[in-house]
Amino acid sequence: MNDRFPDEEGHDDTGFDADALEEELRQAAAVLDPLPAGLLQTAMDAYALHDLDARIAELAFDSLVDAVPVRGVEDPPRMLTFRAGGVTVDVEFTAEGLLGQVLPPQSARIEVLGGPSVVRPLTADGMGRFTGDAPPAGPFALRLRTGGEVIVTEWLRA
Secondary structure (H helix, E strand, O other), X not given: OOOXXXXXXXXXXXXXXXXXXXXXXXXXXXXXXXXXXXXXXXXXXXXXXXXXXXXXXXXXXXXXXHOOOOOOOOOOOEEEEEEEOOEEEEEEEEOOEEEEXXXXXXXXXXXXXXXXXXXEEEEEOOOOEEEEOOOOOOEEEEEEEEOOEEEEEOOEEO
């Protein structure tokens, strides 16, 4: 056995126990640099929101990054386009709320996810149009349920 690499039990030829050291380091980190409770809760909530059958809609356009500024327009709305396969979701955020459309036009249930346990349901009509009266304030994603399909957008910061 090579004395520099531990075996399956975590021991090397010198009797050093790597597993015991790892456990001691974990305990020290928990005492000296504990994980903030809010961060732990957010991580658990994010995992609970994970949809194994969902398709991820990738961000195709973000007006904060891709748009050309227009002179004289103050506080323009933020426009986002997400794509997942043949489905496109266009969303516009303003201070008054959000509006959007699912293409090809179809009815859908849309959930605005915004952190721990914050879900605001919206409904898209037969033309795929939806509105909400409050824009997201922090990190957010959209979960769309169209028929038997679930689509989740990337998480973005408002």
